[in-house]
Amino acid sequence: MKGENALGDFLKARRGRVRPDESGAPSFGRRRVPGLRRDELARLAGVSQHYLTRLEQGKDRNPSPQVLNALANALRLDRDERAHLTALATTAPPPGVGHTAVSDAVRQLVDSWSQTPAYVRDRRFDVLAANKLAMALSPLYTPGRNLVRGMFLDPAVRTLFPDWTEIAAQSAAALRAEADPRDPATAALISSLLADSLFREVWAGYDVRPTRDEVKRFNHEVVGPLTLRRETLAVAGAEGQVIIAYQAAPGTPAAQALARLL
Template identity: 35%
Template sequence: MGTPLGDFVRAKRDSIQPASLGLPDHGRRRSPGLRRSDLATRAGISVEYLTRIEQGRDRNPSIAVVNALADALGLDAAERDHLRYLTKISGGECVAHTRPAPPSRHVRPSVLRTLRLLEPGIALVTNRMGDVLAHTGAFEAVTRGTGLLDSDTPNLTRYVFTDPRARSFFADWDDVADERAFDLWLGPSLDSHEWFTAELAPAAGPELTRRLNRHVVPRRGDLRLRHPSGPELRLVRETLELSADAQQLLVLLPADEATAEAVHELSRPSHGGLRAIS
């Protein structure tokens, strides 16, 4: 049985063309990308050891080996962080309980007061699972008619993968789907990850499974939304980590004047203001 660490190393190795590293192309091969022997040489480890890591038979590589693999694969800063995180959970430092539980949906009063100060802006409190825990009236306005907030416990990840309307609402659905899948690896805990993926996987199908196993670190650019009433919104995302709560405060700022005007129109009259979802 493999591990997230082994899957990530193998996926990155398969995605690298030897010529990009100045290595000769040895002709036809059974699998794409960089040969295992080439990566092992670049990382200064044996092919046998690299094979054990990729196959999940070695779950505790040293920090030196992890850094050497990151260098050999040419990982950027975000990918290096992900590699270290996968090393941690693959090594068993985060052990799931027998009956994993969903993450808490509680939002601290001070966070709710902060969110209130952001009215009439577009903002929400969420976690890595995608639970929408609280939001401003403007967030409700720009998502009205999309189905995102229809549930008593709305969840961005479930919406992206299971609601057909999401593909129309998110102009760059593929990128958003990659982001949602990647964030599942980041918590808020391994327990929550196992609980949520077990619940979501049957409904989401291969779209989720494939993206989880690819371990693609997303490039988070502007968020483009196609509102059902017509306007396309382009929003800059600013994320504030609430690390003590394993939550995030996400603020969406109009990227241009047309978006600002459209948001203003969608928000008139305001419906309900700030809402916390218990």
């Protein structure tokens, strides 16, 4: 990961993903590069090509909010991608990963959900706490483990998720959206993961997608298939910490399967 020029790398990657016909930029003759050329993006965003070159090369790291908004419009960024672009352009010190310890109250809350797998993670996707049912659902949710590392490097995780390829890509996109590349531990995590060819391919796509509430499918080695809904709850007063809980609709085969894990 080129954390020292994260803004420039992001701009170049996203420029390569916008087709001229999507952006309204006129296209003449054969194109040597995919997506928009630098001069085309500069023209669409209303900035000089020289200035855009400086941004992409990391020679200028302080674009104004107006420039960021114009670039986001030209690159057709969605809300999450815009937020990520703004975060990359900030000169404020990195926020870190939040509190490394889970409060007793949050730990007791998670442990009290005897029929709901739940764990607490930070913005670097390190698991900080988990109840017994979460760890029974998967060792991936054991405190001390990193979710993204496990997703890509643990063979057992590939069999746990029928949609593993898609979920692995989502985990990388969530890490990009939520973690701060200026945090040394985050940079070290990403650097180590780049040794994995699939992570390297996915990471190069520069997708940005925070963790969302959605349905996920599991294929547990003991109780078989489960379909659970993931809920994401921010921990008040603990920057970067979230509770991830998986729920099964009452009376469903998934709820009966979870009961067998108790």
